[in-house]
Amino acid sequence: MSARHDYAERELPAFFAVPSGCWIWIGWAGRGGYGRWTKRGPDRKRHAHVVVWEIFNGPVPDGYELDHLCRVRPCVNPARLDPVPKLINLHRRNLANGWRRRSGGGRGSGRSRGDRHGFT
């Protein structure tokens, strides 16, 4: 019934551009804060940023994944995404994590509730 429900059902790209140049996905968020393309259908498990990147650039090469150069997870701007071999992406991520010393490590710790925006 809500507008929020509506765009998820239509399965259209839903994002807005912010002044920093990021395109922030507002369609459907999956685990870890990455955008989800849709909540149902064959593309349901795909990250929104991957789908948008493929629209512009074609399929992501096998064994590669898209690294966010801007480190903004919900960002889907293809210009900010860099296809890198999975191993390197992991490595980069570790470096970034160590550097920032983020506390409360991601995975299932449930600390993400607090930084939700009130989307009412």
Ligand SMILES: [Zn+2]
């Ligand atoms: Zn970005």
